[in-house]
Amino acid sequence: MMRLPPFAYLAPRSVGEAVRMMVDHGPEAMFVAGGTDLYPNMKRRQFEPKVLVGLRGIQELVGVRGEATTGLVIGAGTTLTDVAEHAAVRGHLPALATAAGLVSTPPLRNMGTIGGNVCVDTRCNYYNQSYQWRRAIGFCMKKDGDICLVAPGSPRCWAVSSTDTAPVLWSLGARARLVGVGGERVVPVASLFKDDGIDYLAKARDEVLTEILLPPVDGLRCAYLKLRRRGSFDFPVLGVAVALGLDGGRVKTAKIVLGAVASRPREAAEAGALLVGERPTPALIAEVAEVAARPSKPLDNTDLTHPYRKKMTKVFVARALRRLAGLPDSPRDEEEVA
Amino acid sequence: MSTEEFSVIGKPLARVDAWEKVVGAARYADDFFLPRMAYAKIRRSDHPHALIKRIDTTRANALPGVYVVVTGRDFPAVRFGILPVSQDEEALCTDKVRMVGDPIAAVAAVDEETAERAADLIDVEYEVLPPIMSVEEALAQDKVRIHEYGDGPNIHKAVAFEFGDVEEGFRQAALVREDVFFYQGNTHLPMEQHAAVAQWSPDGKLTLWSSTQTPHYVHRALAKTLQMPPAWIRVIAAPVGGGFGGKTDPFSHEIVVARLAQLTGRPVKIGLTREEVFYCHRGRHPVSMWVKTGVTKNGEILAMHFRSYVDGGAYGSYGVASLLYTGALQTVTYRVPRYKFEGMRAFTNKPPCGPKRGHGTPQPRYALECHLDKIAEQLGLDPAEMRRRIVVDEYTKTANHLTITTCGLRECIDRVVEASGWREKHGKLPYGKGVGFACSSYLTGAGLPIYWNDMPHSGAIVKVDRGGGVAVLCGATEIGQGSDSVLTYVVAEQLGIDPKDIRMATADSDLTPVDLGSYSSRVTLMAGHAAARAAERMRILIHEAVAKKLEVVPGELVSRGGRVFVKDDPERGVSFAEAAVLAETMHGTLACAGSYTPPKRAGKFKGSGVGPSPCYSYTACVAEVSVDPDTGEVTVDRVWIAHDVGRALNPLLVEGQVEGSVYMGLGEALMEEQVFREGLHKIPSMLEYKSPTTLETPEIYTILVETVDPEGPFGAKEAGQGPLLPVPPAVANAVYDAVGARIDEVPISPEKVARAVELKKQGKPARVGPERLPVFTFPEPVKVASAFGEAADPSVKRKTQV
Secondary structure, three states: OOOOOOOEEEOOOOHHHHHHHHHHHHHHEEEEOOOOOHHHHHHOOOOOOOEEEEOOOOHHHOOEEOOOOOOOEEEOOOEHHHHHHOHHHHHHOHHHHHHHHOOOOHHHHHHOEHHHHHOOOOEOOOOOOOHHHHHHHOOEOOEEOOEOOOOOOOOOOOOEOOOOHHHHHHHHOOEEEEEEOOEEEEEEHHHHEOOOOOOOEOOOOOOEEEEEEOOOOOOEEEEEEEEOOOOOOOOOOEEEEEEEEEEOOEEEEEEEEEEOOOOOOEEOHHHHHHHOOOOOOHHHHHHHHHHHOOOOOOOOOOOOOHHHHHHHHHHHHHHHHHHHOOOOOOHHHHHHHO | OOOOOOOOOOOOOOOOOHHHHHOOOOOOHHHOOOOOOEEEEEEEOOOOOEEEEEEEOHHHHHOOOEEEEEEHHHOOOOOEOOOOOOOOEOOOOOOEEOOOOOEEEEEEEOOHHHHHHHHHOOEEEEEEOOOOOOHHHHHHOOOOOOOOOOOEOOEEEEEEEEEOOHHHHHHHOOEEEEEEEEEOOOOOOOOOOOEEEEEEOOOOOEEEEEOOOOHHHHHHHHHHHHOOOHHHEEEEEOOOOOOOOOOOOOOHHHHHHHHHHHHHOOOEEEEOOHHHHHHHOOOOOOEEEEEEEEEOOOOOEEEEEEEEEEEOOOOOOOHHHHHHHHHHOHHHHEOOOOEEEEEEEEOOOOOOOOOOOOOOOHHHHHHHHHHHHHHHHHHOOOHHHHHHHOEOOOOEEOOOOOEOOOOOHHHHHHHHHHHHOHHHHOOOOOOOEEEEEEEEEEEOOOOOOOOOOOOOOEEEEEEEOOOOOEEEEEOOOOOOOOHHHHHHHHHHHHHOOOHHHEEEEEOEOOOOOOEOOOOOOOHHHHHHHHHHHHHHHHHHHHHHHHHHHHOOOHHHEEEEOOEEEEOOEEEEEEEHHHHHHHHHHHHOOOEEEEEEOOOOOOOOOOOOOOOOOOOEEEEEEEEEEEEOOOOOOEEEEEEEEEEEOOOOOOHHHHHHHHHHHHHHHHHHHHOOOOOEEOOEEOOOOOOOOOOOOHHHOOEEEEEEEOOOOOOOHHHOOOOOOHHHOOHHHHHHHHHHHHHOOEEOEEOOOHHHHHHHHHHHHOOOOOEEOOOOOOOOOOOOOEEEOOOOOOEOOOOOOOHHHO
16 A cells, blocks of 8 residues: 655644744644645655644634624634534535535545645646656656646646635635734735645745635625536536625626636636626626636646536536526526526 | 245345454455565556666665565566466566556565665666557557567457358348447456465465455466466465456466565565556456448348457456457347457557456447447337347357357346336437437356366365354355355255355365356356255265154255255254264265366357357346536436346345446446556546546446346356446437437547537537547458357257256
């Protein structure tokens, strides 16, 4: 079987202690929360930390607080199962409950945390392989090598953002609280990501993502659709998060965020803007979907083909908007419903 | 079901190994821990095709905790392979590697981590050769050769047969149709990764525990590659955590741990990683196929011509048999009076393909059943009704000289048509919903052994203890299919005792008589017969002793309910334990052997050895699907499947086999594919090699049809492989019914369906599939008179004689 490399595991009891440990051990250390992604990656030598700073024992990181109407606060250490099953999340932010509930499998959602999913490593089928496989094909720049195997002429890494929850949080306008050695800061989830497969998080090494702060829910309707081969296990190869603020049938605010089609979640801002002030009619939705697919730039480094993922971006955006507008999934079915 | 006459047979009993498997007490090969045990790791090739220029083990040897490092030079220079005609594998490659993952060197160390680190410290210098990754590339490359043997450069084998004049059949036909199909390769994906433990005793004898389906063949391979007397080698198959054909070859790692154990004087264990299991492979061959059939206006087949282009991978494995199987069973399902088959298997620089559940027959079955669906549509016939009309006749021979005994296919068709509401659904469901139909047949055990010999294929010993306990010793291998249970039921029925009073000792070359292994759906029939015969002999000894005691003749006695008693006076009798004492007193130690050799019914032509079987199972299947035309996603909602199992020795186990086959067939139909990029397996992990989960598994309605075949023990035929066969074409035909698009290749991925739907929208032919075939000239066919319609040999047992 594949074995873990040797490492030291530290178990801080507070965020402050965790940050200090991280600073003390420098680049040899990594944070670990649920460990559902990190440990398998260590077995494949994608990560080779000498020290792991475990966040599991820090009580202050766990739990959902507050009211949806004034803004929920979700501890980053809350498991995906607890997020997916939380009554207020399900009732008011169904897209978030859906996204959390679609991550991997039930046992992994019982271990994995929402903070871990937001920060989850980018993926690429040239990179998520054993050390021996990567040696055989020639190491890539994300680990042990110096070129990108999916785009060999490229100076950067094109590994794919594979978080389900971040596109939803972004579409909802959520913020993230980061606590580091220099104090704490609250930033929009949207600004947490960088467009690079290696350096994909705008978070300092010593910073702990402690909380997700959600805005008050007010006439907000949201949806998340995930493309993957199977109903379980699989990371997204396309995620579409849509949040519409509706006012008397007209769209007041619209955010469409695409996951798993670039190294970071991408907002289809131009498409969202087309909706503002308008009624979401089938014709407008078709136009918006067309525009929304433009920022979708999948490459050949995940399951399913990239032209298909690009094509499905349009289908999924249309479908998500149609659901929020109370329309059947496909224009073909409109007559039946009518 | 007619089970009244039996106490055990036909009852839905729990498996005999249920408890130990449910509570985790079963000891699989990787669960073995022996004192002072070392751990092995194999260094594998980084290149798909290369010469090995130098192997330097200095750095690995210097690592603390390393006991020994070996290369191919540390083994006798002998090659091995499962078929005598394809001895092309080395324990460790000496001069050349033929795929990424080929074994080059091995380490034994104090623990697995150290062994892995040491394996990575072995320095290998290669001279890289051009990789050959497809049949087309194999044919285009005549200078670079993967092997030095075969029927041409990179052609492992090319065959051609013609049974009757097919051209004449085509001339008489009302419709002649040709189609081209491709069936992608896929792998077994057993839950258990291969593992083996070797122990070398101080007197120079070897014991190997392994997760293998064929301990007898491993035994032979070890003797050959280690140049040891077979008498000094003991091979024990541990309970196998899923085989499906993936553990049917002898493997490099089994030979390697044996040698490492010898060199270190320690027990040595190896447990493969999932990635290494993908390199062992021996799974489904990718096959391109062309089929041409001439039919009457009623759909009666007049002639069929079938061509297979088989991508074999880096080694021979079972490939010659696999290739022949792509042409062997087309004639066993429907009446085909004239038949021509041409096939070729190419070597490529990929993990070797071999036998996966259905061995070489799911690919042609896909082609044939999709092809027949198109023919039925062209003729304006209902595809189920058309097939029902052309089912083979019982107790006849096929064009290619295979003997049909019982055939329950018509009943299977009627039952699934009825249960699924086929007539109300086919062609009548709303857009996006559809039903598809397919049939199949499969062998119940290969009629010929892997290596030429006239000995039995299966043997069993039944031993009775003075306390009434019964031990059954048999070489059969429990791979999760329930062979231990089936053999227990057979013996329990014969001796009239509770299955719980029987202990199985199986798959141990020192203690158990040879059984050829758990492959070709042979165990229930062959080992079942051997155990039944051994038990019958034991019953005769027991009845003789009891008859003397009770002062009756043995013919008046029956054994049932743990007693031996007078049939017409059940009060007069003794318990089985008392009977055992009487019998041992009379006869001495109570041990009886039984064995089974299949009937010799192969045709008299070269290549006739693949296809014959004592009897064939039959299956009919209806799949109901929903297709999302925008995304191309196919959801299988329901599957109805009727299987002619001869007799279900335990209906619960048979249903389990049928459901497992459906599930595996759906994986092949919809998503599984063994694909390569830059010479490497693209996705060698359980996460990225997509196989269905419970969420993708539909409601499965299993119907068992019992024909009680005179060839099978208690009438049983196979159930482990046949039910997979009709599933992929039934799904393809259902997709056509749903959205009018033909997907002439598996997997039927959402992208292909979406593309076909798009083509239809554009008014183009709504088909996605191969556009051309490899260019290859087949040899002149061996012409053999068609045996179609001839009566089965007089040696064939008939039902009326039972």
